[in-house]
Amino acid sequence: MKLALISGDGLPVSGLLTIFRNVVEAELPNDTLDLPVVADLGFSWRPDKRNFFPRGREDAGYPSWMDVSTAVPLGTARDELEHALTSIRGAVARADSLDDRERTELRRLVQSIAEPYEDxxxxxxxxxxxxxxxxxxxxLSDAVPVTLALHRAAARRWPADASGGVLFWDHDLFGSYSVYEEGARVYPSKPNQFTPLPGSHPCHRWAVVSPGLAAEAAEYPTGLSATTVPNVLPALGSGELEKRHDAFREQHGLSPDRPLLLVPVRVFQVKGVEISVRMFAEIKRTCAARNLPAPYLLVFGSLDEDPPYAAQVVSLARDLNVRDDVVFLDGVPLSSHQDTALRWHLDEVDLLRLCRAGGGAVLFTPNTADVESVGLGPALAAIAEVPCAVTEYACFEDIYGVQSGCVKITETVELVVPAERLVSLMVRNSEGDPAVREILRRDREQVLRSFDPQPWKELLREITGVAGVAEVTEIAEIAEGERRIEGHRDLSARTT
Incomplete structure (x- = not known):
């Protein structure tokens, strides 16, 4: 099967693209994919990500099996296109209040962008x-004209009696993704006449990542049902650290005697990086009081995505006197690689391996309860079997269970108690405390159940028409899959 990827997220460092990587890499041993997977990551139609338009970062470090398009289908100046798409998104969000003239103008503007993208x-x-x-x-309505163009181009490529089509794979939907800018909701709370929905053509399939999103999708005005297909997590393996890990620590001045705290999110307003920075400052104070090595804080996201918010986060780190121990990784790549200056950029898997080896932890602190449909931070901590601290958000217990061992941050002003709890867990985990190890093992088993890879395997088997794809239904069978994938990842890291 020749597979293509079209991403509406507009960044190569988002969690949803790492999940797609995990899906592909888990499928590689089955030889069902005709490589490379061709991809358009949306830079040309997401100029609101100003510092990534139109082709993304030159040093993004894509996997060897991915071929990323650099096309710019609409030859409009960046500022003009940014204004047009931002105007469209805002008008779609307030569609119910538009008058006839505004609706006509919105349709005209959508059409002017949809036509070149369809071709x-x-x-x-x-x-x-x-x-x-x-x-x-x-x-979602970030790029209504491009979604409309995709619907039309797909109908041309795959008529009703043809095999193949589009798998719409949504990690966020309208009602559950409450992002505001300048006091206005970025997306409508439900679909409207301007938002193309999956199901307008027989070649469409639809998958969502959680039961909550499936319930929301069931209320949408389309005859197509959304299937729940849980996210697929990476395989970490159990091998020793390698030269690239040591080189990464050296180039960032990270002492191997100090643990790493990972913040696996983008530096974007709703992700709550400022809460992680405050929590980190309290953790440092706790460690000093106990005469423990101070940790480092590694933030995954790029400071270029949302510069005003990033400036606030950096300023806060300075005000709290922790800036020297905070590393902004400028976007964690999909695949570990060296740049032209021979500096290593480690992917999520390698960073988790470093965190695990040094007795670290994960912080996952969204500052808005209704913007996460899953929230991957606790899952990443669980597969690495390291402690995790989380703020409260709506779907946490649905995914991670009521018995989760995560440290709960219930009050973002008073962080002394959760900081002390997390430090205690880190120390006891490093010392091999049986009670803590049992908690982390239990969390890992819960996560492997919640993020069962079998639905993705069945979906790929169905659309490829290939029978007999190996099934992984028992937790005990995960290790063999990790061994195969880790071998592939090590080869990729050595050859990039």
Whole structure:
């Protein structure tokens, strides 16, 4: 099967693209994919990510199996396109209040952008002889014209009696993703006449990542049902650290005697990085009082995505006198690699391995309860079997269970108690305390149940028409899959 990826998220460092990587890498041993997977990551239609338009970062470090498009289908100046798409998104969000003239103008503007993208997608599908497209987060209204273009191009490529099509794969939907900018909701709370939905053509399939999103999708005005397909987590393996890990620590001045705290989120307003920084400051105070080595804080996201918010976070770190121990990784790549200056950029898996080896932990602190449909931070901590601290958010217990061993941050002003609890867990875990190890083992088993890879395997088997794909249904069988994938990842890291 020739697979294509179209991402509406606009960044190569988002959690949803790492999940797609995990899906592909878990499937590689089965030889069902015709490589490379061709991808358009949305830079040309997400100029609101100003510092990534139109082609993304030059040093993004994509996996060897991915071929990323650099096309700019609409030759409009960045400022003009940014204004047009931002205007469209804002108008779609307040569609119920538009008058007839405004609706007519909105349709005209949408059409002017949709036409060139329809031609681009149609030619791209033909050039690469694409069988299926995985369209990630294209249901939200960040780029209505491009979603409309995808619907039209797909209908041209796959008529009703043809095999193949588009798998719409949503990690966020309208009602459950409450992002505000300048006091206004970025997305409508439900679909409207301007938001193309999966189900407008027989070639569409629809998958969402949680039962909560499936319940929301069931209320949408479309005849297509959304299937719940849980996220697939990476395989960490159990091997020793390698030269790239040592080189990474050296280039960032990270002492191997000090633990690493990971913040696996983008530096974006709703992700609550400022809470992690405050928690880190309290953790440092706790460690000093106990005469323990102070940890480092490694934040995954790029400071270029949301510069005003990033400036606030950096300023806070300075005010709390922790800036020297905070490393902003400027976007964790999909695959570990060295840049032209021979500096290592480690992916999520390698960073988790470093965290585990040094007795670290994970902080996951969204500052808004209703913007996470899953929240991957606690899952990453669980597969690494390290402690995790989390703020309260709506779907946490649905995914991680009521018995989760995560340290709960219930009050973001008073962080002394959760900081002390997390430090105690880190120390006891490093010392091999049986009670703590049992808690972390239990959390890992819960996560492996919640993030069962089998639905993705079945979905790929169905759309490829390939029978007999190996099933992984028991926790005890995970280790063999990790061994195979880790071998592939090590080869990729050595050859990049």
């Amino acid at each position: 681009y997608f149609a030619k791209w599908f033909e050039e690469h002889d694409v069988d299926w497209v995985c369209a990630v987060n294209m249901t």
